Amino acid sequence: MDADTIAAIATPPGAGGIGIVKISGPRAIQVALGILSPATGPSSLKSHHLHYGYVIDPETEKTVDEVLFAVMKAPYTYTREDVVEIQAHGSRCGLHTILELVLKQGTRLAEPGEFTKRAFINGRIDLTQAEAVAEVVSAQTKEGLDLAAKQLKGRLYEAIESTRKPIETLLVEVEAAIDFPEDVEDIIRPEPFAQRMEHEVIVPLEELLAHYDEGHIYREGIAAIIVGRPNVGKSSLMNRFLQKERSIVTTIPGTTRDFIEETVNIKGVPLRLIDTAGLHDTDDALETIGIRFTRQRLDEADIVLFMVDCSMPITEEDTKIYDLTRDRKAILVVNKADLAPHRPLEEIATQFHGLPWVEISALHNKGIEKLKTTVFRVITDQSGPAELPGIVTNVRHKVAIEKAVAASKPAAQGFRTGRHPELVAIDLKEALDRLGEIIGVTTTEDIIDQIFSRFCIGK
């Protein structure tokens, strides 16, 4: 059965210079011509060209807007169906009026991600490329965008396909061995079989997994929490990172009362910074509500920036805060390095042994770059993004690859250890299925629906 024809506003809510109404499906062109009056007349509408005209309400014959529109005939379109995109003036009201006229012509409002889903179902892109569309749309940094663009071009698809191919070939051999048990030894030679699985399947898949963490943080970002006693300069540091006066800074201890969150870009990693209220001894020592909240936030954060003031003696409060950073990724930030230090900075640092430390002056903007580099290094366990990390950045892909590796290992060893060919075949099929899930050949309907439901309408 033919797909129905769908339509949606493809540009974000709010007024804009232009806004786009998109139509896709077998009736797209007919529907569009029902409401458009092309300046050149309807007969000369060349595909993949931009045309000029008016949107006219067919019932009232009133002109709704002056527009440009593109007619794109299948198959060289986003969805592989006929597509019309109407570029109107970007008022919300105007776009809704056009959309309503289009819907009245017998189209249906598109579901979230439905245009991209059609591109997938009609075979223009695989599932990883469809997911990359959403990543491109939501990328927060240039590096995140680069990763998504690679996936959009099919890098992950190719990597997965290149491991599926050898499994398929070997599976044919195993199936022959099952059909002709008396010839097993002629059909399969255990050593080369194991080697091929190892070199062409397991090693490449493990390499894909090895860079997952780096890739993932480029995409998803990380959270850093700044903690320390009152008045050490936490809010000043926050403002330096953001390059704007976001947090209130005063000489009065206890200025920040609540959590303040903002996101900055650190070497391509979206870093969500959390400024907190200074932690200090109250009646209840450190067991106050503030501490409890901070502790909660500490647990959620990926890295702790523990700040001390080098011009003041280190106190028991500092030590208690330091205790909160145990077993966490943390950096000691020695602030106010512009003032005469109470003790040599190295000595201060040794009190908090184990933590990498950076001296800064939040007031004079000194040491901030070094601190950023250290944050990046601690988080990625590497010194700098010489090259963008691997191409697996999505947890769905990671889990599927892990399962494929887990099935491939016994399959590789199978003939060395005399396993029954049928069991080897089961493992090989399992590996193929798990890999196929990533690119969309063996993915369940539910998962596909879930993936597209996270898209925005109009994409």
Ligand SMILES: Nc1nc2c(ncn2[C@@H]2O[C@H](COP(=O)(O)OP(=O)(O)OP(=O)(O)O)[C@@H](O)[C@H]2O)c(=O)[nH]1
């Ligand atoms: N000399 C000097 N003063 C600083 C530096 N950083 C912050 N200060 C000053 O220290 C005082 C407190 O700074 P804040 O940034 O408000 O400190 P805070 O840790 O956020 O304080 P609370 O919110 O009260 O916990 C202000 O007067 C800042 O100007 C620094 O590097 N050098």
Ligand SMILES: [Mg+2]
């Ligand atoms: Mg503050």
